[in-house]
Amino acid sequence: MAGAAPFKHIAVIPGNPVEGAYTSPVPPGSPSYIEVQGPDRVTHYTQSTSTTVGSPTSSTSLTLTMLQGWTITLTVGAGQSIQPGVVYSQQDGVSVSVGNGGQLCYNANGEGSVEVDQLAQDGSGQVTSAAMQFYCFDDHSSTVYGGAVSFNIVPTSPTEGYYIYADNGFVTGFGNDNYLDYLGDLSWETLNDPIVGMAITPDGGGYWLVASDGGVFSYGDANFYGSMGGKHLNDPIVGMATDTGTGGYWLVASDGGVFAFNAPYYGSMGGKHLNQPIVGVAARPGGNGYWFVASDGGIFAFNAPFYGSMGGQHLNQPIVGMTPTPNGNGYWFVASDGGIFAYDALFHGSMGGRPLAAPIIGMASTIDGGGYWEVATDGGIFALGDAQYFGSLGGQGYTGIAGVATNTASVG
Numbered sequence: 001m002a003g004a005a006p007f008k009h010i011a012v013i014p015g016n017p018v019e020g021a022y023t024s025p026v027p028p029g030s031p032s033y034i035e036v037q038g039p040d041r042v043t044h045y046t047q048s049t050s051t052t053v054g055s056p057t058s059s060t061s062l063t064l065t066m067l068q069g070w071t072i073t074l075t076v077g078a079g080q081s082i083q084p085g086v087v088y089s090q091q092d093g094v095s096v097s098v099g100n101g102g103q104l105c106y107n108a109n110g111e112g113s114v115e116v117d118q119l120a121q122d123g124s125g126q127v128t129s130a131a132m133q134f135y136c137f138d139d140h141s142s143t144v145y146g147g148a149v150s151f152n153i154v155p156t157s158p159t160e161g162y163y164i165y166a167d168n169g170f171v172t173g174f175g176n177d178n179y180l181d182y183l184g185d186l187s188w189e190t191l192n193d194p195i196v197g198m199a200i201t202p203d204g205g206g207y208w209l210v211a212s213d214g215g216v217f218s219y220g221d222a223n224f225y226g227s228m229g230g231k232h233l234n235d236p237i238v239g240m241a242t243d244t245g246t247g248g249y250w251l252v253a254s255d256g257g258v259f260a261f262n263a264p265y266y267g268s269m270g271g272k273h274l275n276q277p278i279v280g281v282a283a284r285p286g287g288n289g290y291w292f293v294a295s296d297g298g299i300f301a302f303n304a305p306f307y308g309s310m311g312g313q314h315l316n317q318p319i320v321g322m323t324p325t326p327n328g329n330g331y332w333f334v335a336s337d338g339g340i341f342a343y344d345a346l347f348h349g350s351m352g353g354r355p356l357a358a359p360i361i362g363m364a365s366t367i368d369g370g371g372y373w374e375v376a377t378d379g380g381i382f383a384l385g386d387a388q389y390f391g392s393l394g395g396q397g398y399t400g401i402a403g404v405a406t407n408t409a410s411v412g
Contacts, residue, residue, distance in 0.1 A: 074114045082116060089113040161390055162364055162406040164379055166398070167194035169209060169217075174381075175390035185209070186217060192229075194400075197239040197281075199249055200407040207405065210251055212236040214259065223247065225261035233257075234270070239280050239321075245287030252281040252292055256300065263287060266302040274298075275311070280321040280362075284328040293322040293333045297341065307331060307343035315339075316352070321362040321403065325369045334363040338374055338382065348372060348385025356380075357394065362403035375404035 075095040076082055088094040094114070161175025169186025186195065186209065193213040200207050206222035214228025214237045225248050228237065235255040242249055248262025254277040256269025266289055269278065276296040283290045289303030295318040297310025307330055310319070315335060322333035330344030336359040338351025348371050351360065358378035365372045371385025379393025379401045393401065 074116070082119065084116050084119045087113055087115045160367075160388065162373055162381075162404050163198060163200075163207065164375060164381070164393060164404055165195060165198045165209065165402055166379075167196070167400040167402045169195045171198070171207075171209070172393070174392070175388070185219075193236070195402055196237055197251075198403060198405040199240045199242040200405055202242065202244045202247060202407070204407045208240065208242075208249060210237055210240040212238070214251060216240075216249075216251070216261075223262075225249065227251075227261070228259050235277075238278055241281045241283035241290060243283060243287035244285055248287075250281065250283065250290060252278055252290075254278050256292060258290075258302075266290065266304075268302070269300055276318075279319060280333065282322050282324040282331055284324065285326065286328075288328070291322065291324070291331060293319055295319050297333065299331075299333075299343075304328075307345075309343070310341055317359075320360060323363050323365045323372065326365060326367060327369065332363065332365070332372060334360055334374055336360050340372075340374075340384075345369070346385075348387075350374075350384065351382050358399075361401060364404045364406045367407075373404055373406075375401060377401050 073095070074082060074088060076088060082088075161173060163171055163173045165171045165185075166187075169189060169191055171185035171187075191211060192215065193211045195209050196212045197210040198207055199210075201222045203221065206219050208219070208222050209217045210227075211217075211229070214231065214233055216224065216227035216229065218224040228251060233253060234257065235253045237251050237259075238254045240249050240251050243263035246262050246264075248260070250263050251259040251261075252268075253259075253270070256272065256274060256278045258265060258268035258270065264287065269292065274294060275298065276294045278292045278300075279295045280293045281290055282293075284304050289301070291302070291304050292300040293309075294300075294311070297313065297315055297319045299306060299309035299311065310333075316339065317335045317337040319333050319341075320336050322331055324331045325345045330342070332340055332342050332345050334340055334350075335352065338354065338356060338360045340347060340350035340352065340363075346369070351374055356376060357380060358376040360374050360382075361377045363372050363374050366385070366387045368386065371383065371387030373387050374382040374384070375392075376382075376394065377399065379396065379398040381389060381392035381394065381404070383389040
């Protein structure tokens, strides 16, 4: 499709009940918006008033109505049906219409398309759930209309799969979680500072990204509770963790400072002496406390049990991340050479002492604690214990991978 943008670039903003996205300028009267992505400065906005999803006008047309009368309509040729998992292109005779009381997107060369990610209808043809990404270049205004709309989307299963995220805001998924990566990322946006952390919502239906300046970006059913973006920080943010009890989150800085958003504050190392900077944070299940790990393997526990650390002991390479056991009764942390250190947690093996194409940057546990994944800065994934290998970015020329994330919150 000539001139078309790739899919998986637009975030769905939680709304009631339909979410949507269009390019700037922001339509008059839109109550809220978040600017993400470039170079077209796509603007996402939602409103809290009641909106509806329309029924298909025929067996070959699907219309989602949202946002003060805005609509996106996908119409396929006679005799065809609209199916999830398919990309429909105007060059293939498909009509993509974006409008508000009239068609706003027109292109004589057919530079428009829709990807249907989810679609379900009841017996009468009424849409019961849907998620679509759309792209349309308007000849008249030289404007790109692109985004995603969703209605009652079905959250992914949190039991298998993982996300890989990069410092430029790129997100991709593997396993059962992979279809949710269309909820969006920041890979087209010009960021003030790099992405350093990611956390999954308790139900697996969304995620947050955090930048080193404390900016927080919410996707899917992840609520935005605040951030440190644009505020003074003594030291950069290095990670975040979900409070599964409240649905909020904590941010932690390299000096051990903690910033709690819709989550209880249990203390921090901010303003206190550290031998080495903090590089990771992990939360206890239920939101009952958290741990930090420093690059020398020192552990700092707040309203959480201390199970041991490598502080003051020799390390071949610095620690780069940690993850708790799913039941909160132990933790692991990982070094850049792939070495794993287990405390009140089973050791399932490591990449320590093995040749690596790129250093390890993070880890995540399986939902039962019987294994874990390590991820390298080139996107390589190493599955250990009962962790399944669902795929990776290794060997594809990626750099700047910042971590791996998955959801283990359903385990008590």
